[in-house]
Amino acid sequence: MKKYLIPLSVAALLSAVQPLMAQQPHAGCGTPHPKQVLQFAATENLSANPYVVQIFVHILRNDDGTNAAMDDATLRTNLDRMAAFYRPHNICFTFVGRDFIDNTEWNTNYVTADIGDLHAVNPHSDAIDIYVHANxxxxxxxxxxxxxxxxxxxxxxxxxxxxxxxxxCLGLLHTFETFMGAECPDGSGCGSDGDFVCDTPADFAGSQNMSSGCTYTGSQTINCNGSDQAYNPPTNNIMSYWAGCYAQFSAGQGTRMRNTIDATGFLQDRLTPDDRIITNTTLTGEIAVGAQNSIQIGNIAAAGDVAMNGNAHGMFNAGQFIQLVPGTGITPTGANSVLLTINRMCDGLFLTSEFPTADRNRINQDGITALQVSPNPFISNLQVQISLVNPGPATLMLFDLTGKLVQETSIQVNANDHTEQLELPHLDPGIYFLRLRHASGSASARLVKL
Ligand SMILES: [Zn+2]
Structure with missing residues (x-):
């Protein structure tokens, strides 16, 4: 559900200011001062749900397809690390996908004035586009x-x-930002100057050059409130220039990012929606879809309307359940696959280890053709009907609404159509999800215990 927060105030930048140039070649950032600064009250009514931001990564290569700026393994390492920094602040990511853009100039000799042309290649209205350049x-x-x-x-x-x-992208300024005025080391002005965040200590441009390892050794002062105050810059903060020392965002920065998402329409558009229904579609190529609650593949009212054929490489991750309704056809060939994962929205970066060559939770032409439970809702005993193209050992896993594994049962499926009885009188009433895991894939069903 979208909500639109009106920022407390918008401070417009009155004069053009040149961006600060990098102090360290490996750490510098050319991000200009914002065109306007969003300011928020300290007590915003933020959502308790995770803010799940969709990202799409474009890897630059040379004209002939060589010299990829980053390989997939390194990309994964980078995205996993990024996700770990955001997760404590209730911000997570759905990795929508990755493509290659072949342009030697943009890869090795890029000038930021070209962003308009670069962004026109394969822009996403539902994801933050991240471009990776070689140099x-x-x-x-x-x-x-x-x-x-x-x-x-x-x-x-x-x-x-x-x-x-x-x-x-999510609204944070550099810790050493001063373009609206300098924040004082004693904290005064922290809400209206500097980086507009009060739990990041005042910083100044170039503080990282006065260092011994990750320790600040300088003695820089600033005259504030009639006295010279010494800086104690936040050397581990990701929005500083202490690049080798990055360890965290502050709580205030997390709040500012969530407030910024709430207040910014184009960021709202880039959040993973609560629920998704995928219908009336033949899916080919690569598709990655996330949802905070549920994904329904196929449409009960018009069964048989979704087919994933041939080179389809689909990945679906939901916070609570994925429902494959009758008629959904999943027959990728070769190395292509369909992956279903549940309850991983903030557990890890969605699909980091699975994209684009996946072998986990794979459903292929040897897969599960049906998983049905009855009665549903049920009181104590449950009948599970399973249809497999290739019978063999399988596992039934029962999860509660929070994603906790409640029960795991190993079964032997000896025929293409198999019925398993589950006796579950000990379960508390509520909603559960039953997952069937088999060598050829997995399928899930939603259960209601009365
Ligand atoms: Zn920056």
Whole structure:
């Protein structure tokens, strides 16, 4: 469900200010000052649900398809690390996909003025577009183009910049930002100056150059409130320039990002929706879909309306359940597959280890053709009807609404059509999800215990 938060105030930037140039070649960021700064009251009514942001990654290559800026394994490492930094702040990611853009100039000698042409290649209205270039550009290792933003570039040579640039996309300013006024080391002005976040200590441009490892060794002061105050910059903060020392966003930064999403229509458009119904479609190529609650593949009112054939490579991840209704056809061939995962929205970055060559929870032409339960709702005993193309050992796993595994039962399916009795008088009343796992794939059914 979308909600639109009106920011407390919008401070417009009155004069053009040049972006701060990188102090460290591997860590610099060319993100300009925001065109306007969103300011929020300290007590916003934020959603308790995770803010699940969809991202799409574009890997630049040279004209001839060589010199990919980043391989998939390194991309995964970067995205996993990024997701880990955001997860404590109730912000998660759905990885919608990855493509290649072959342009030597943009890969190795990019100028940020080309972002319009670059962004026109394969833009996403439902995901933040992240471009990965082989080399740094214009003295920096990354650029989010505005704050907030629906797109950003990172240089593969500045691999810590995924979390930093996406932070800009979600409304964060540099900790050393001063363009609206300097924040004082004693904290005064923290809500209206500096980075507009009060639990990030005041910082100044270049503080990372006065260092011993990740310890600040400088003695820089600023005159605030009539006295010289010494800086104690946040050397582990992702929005600082202490790139090798990044360890966290502050709680205030997490709140600011969630407030920014609430207040920004184009970021709302990039959130994973609560529920999805996929219907009336023949799916080919690659598709990755997430939903915070449920995904229904096929339409009960018009069974038989979804087919995933041939080179389909589909990935579906829901917070609670995925329902394959009768008539859904899933017959990918060769190395292609369909993956169904449940309750992983904030557990890990969606699909990090599965894209694009997957072998987990695979459903293929040897797969499960039916999983039916009756009665449903049930009181104590449940009949599970299973149809497999290739019989063999399988596992029935029962999960509660929170995704906790309640019961696991190993079964032997000896015929194509098999019925299993489950006696579940001990279960508390409520909603459960039954997953059948078999060598050829998995399927799920939603149960109601009375
Ligand atoms: Zn930056």
């Amino acid at each position: 740094g550009f214009e003295g920096s290792g990354g650029n989010a183009y505005d704050i907030p933003s629906s797109k950003c570039s990172v240089a593969a040579t500045a691999s810590f910049n995924f979390e930093h640039e996406v932070g800009h």
